[in-house]
Amino acid sequence: MANMLPRCPVCGKPMKVIQLRCDDDGVTVSGYFDAPAFAYLDEEDTKFIMMFLRTKGNLKEMERLTGIGYFALRGRLDKVLEKMGLTPIESDSEESESGDVFKLLKEKKITVEEAISLLKKQRRGEEDGRTSE
Template identity: 40%
Template sequence: MSKMPSVCPACESQLSVQRLYCNSCGTAVEGDFSVPVFLQLTLEEQAFVMRFLQASGSLKEMAGHLGYSYPKVRNMLDEVIGKVQLMEQQMRKGKDEH
């Protein structure tokens, strides 16, 4: 399976999920579902977050694993945190408009 897109390729707006399907029994659930924040991250950002969790949040361990300096890994984490915070703000703003 390929990564689910979270941004419209035509206008770059946030996509929503309209239908979920069970491959086992064929059941389909329809509605207007938001894409989880984690899935809106790039594949590289998702891999970074997964490594961070596997390292129990140890930036020192992350730095050793990635071969980067501690400050570089800290900056990478801060960038992901900032992106997640912005996405959450946009999601809250979207809910307030509805």
């Protein structure tokens, strides 16, 4: 399978896939298709993610296997998440993220649906706080 080219080599903006073809029967489908998040990763990043999955997300185990320090691995994971356009889900980040919903939306780190969900959660939390006072 050929590697996808998700960014324009001239301007660096995301490219769109406009045609899919089956080599077995010649069927072609045309349209606009978004490249999957994994298409933004180079071979080295893909190997990193494969090891991450094989260790079930255990960075300490990856540290043991690779000899690369834990914090270097975390930094690498953060860079891979950024390349994929993903934001980490952190246990106590919900409150801080909901305060920055519009910033996250503007930076395209979350979708409109995720922004609405965060705002609803924030509103419910505020309403729960008022009723218990």
